[in-house]
Amino acid sequence: MHKDTKVIAICDLSRDKAEEKIKRYNQLVYDVDHFDAKALSEINLETFSEHYSDDLRQINLKEINLWSYWQGGRSHLDADILLVGQDFSGLEGDNPILDYQKDRFDYLKDIAGYSTTDNNLCELFAELGFPDLRNNRNTYRQLFFTNFVPWYRKNMERNSGGFNPKWIAPSLPFFKCLVEIIEPKIxxxxxxxxxxxxxxVGGKSHKRGGYNKVIENGAVEIEIGSVKSAVYPLAHPGSLGTSNRKRGTSEKDGLSLQKADWRKIAEKLADAGRPLGPFRWMPRVIRPTDV
Known part of the structure; x- marks a missing residue:
């Protein structure tokens, strides 16, 4: 397990609280990466360490998910906004952590040719007042990106589609723990x-179907442990999700509808005295060293 718990506490979080968050996060990352390999294999998933078990460089995953290296990770454990995707899909043949950890990884340049999801997210977050995701990594400490499923598809290159509902149940306790650590408002x-x-995870249920109407209805308030969060249903920004968002409408561009959905969130929070954007959301609370 990654044992570095040295932090600098800023804003209104005490050093003890910051160190507690880092300690709990380290344990969570360890638990995810050491989950029952046989149980995961039965549902076509694998841990990061299992996939790279023959890699002599012994590069360890320090974050809950590879997506968290783009926006999130241990320096964002007091993030106000938690973005939750489905799963990272499969792992590429080479070990990406080498470049992530050495700050050589230009995320959007690397994935621009094949990730509609991430490219569209850059445009959608601009509607919330975060315009610089395309050019920088870990630009905003108030953002944390993760996938609900913290593992990776087995024997498969990274791609989209084919989400298996059986992946939800084993992921639930780990996502709950992550929310309790970060304490996101949104x-x-x-x-x-x-x-x-x-x-x-928050003890509420929702039936499938009519999702565009659900999106238009806005946030649902939930409690996960002692954490109260506003949960926003949004269309997936991949090609299929963008296409589905315009279903039943006269709009020809699903992404335009998605941008309108995200603008409504910004407007709602602004009306409540919580405007989004880099000038409102100051650099956050925890900055671990040497990670």
Missing amino acids: ILCLGQEIFIAVLK
């Missing part, structure tokens, strides 16, 4: 499956 759910799963 949870953005990409797609109906993830919206339903997050509500389930």
